[in-house]
Amino acid sequence: MSTLGLCIRVDDEIELRLHELRYAEAYHALVVRNIEHLREWMPWAAEEQTLEGIKNFMSSSMHRFADGTGLPTNLWYRGQLVGSIGYPRMSWQARQAEIGYWLDKDMQGKGIITRATKALVTYAFEELGLNKVEIHAASGNYRSRAVPERLGFRQEGTLRQTVWVNGQVYDMIIYGMLASEWHPSTSTSVLS
């Protein structure tokens, strides 16, 4: 992994770029095309997604990066915008970050999110000097839960009846990784 300006290169195929207004139209089109897929698990997707709303989200993402409370990025695969990943929350005081993500439905199954998550965990520990990374997922969201499990995160706890999607409530499963436990090269055999 290497960084250049506001871009994190994960590997030959994957790149993470800070949200910027110049990506708003492409990002909006991607969200709209995936809206039913996103509504399965992302509570925010229940609302209509307007271009104006996406621009506001991107502006607030840039502010959160500037004031050190988050690092939300858009995700590129072989030069194509395919999703979003980043730290929706960060705390310097607690020295920890949370990772969240979503991916174009047609791009699932290639390890894109697992590879990008691995890079963001390494970035948190090695570049930012944080101590802990968490990933939160609804109990029924097995594809999402598989990402931290594949990377060797520990399942630390359950917040009962916390995630409401499509009129149903799920427990929130909390996964955690400490800097002292992180060994990216040996975390799983499917990773390149």
Ligand SMILES: CC(C)(COP(=O)(O)OP(=O)(O)OC[C@H]1O[C@@H](n2cnc3c(N)ncnc32)[C@H](O)[C@@H]1OP(=O)(O)O)[C@@H](O)C(=O)NCCC(=O)NCCS
């Ligand atoms: C959750 C979500 C991002 C997971 O996407 P995904 O494609 O399953 O995850 P990855 O990109 O890491 O791909 C993993 C798959 O690629 C395979 N793979 C191929 N190459 C791989 C590699 N180098 N490394 C890891 N996995 C690899 C894995 O075996 C796995 O396949 P499987 O699904 O058949 O078991 C996606 O389903 C999504 O966007 N869902 C809707 C939004 C959402 O739920 N977000 C999370 C909210 S908490």
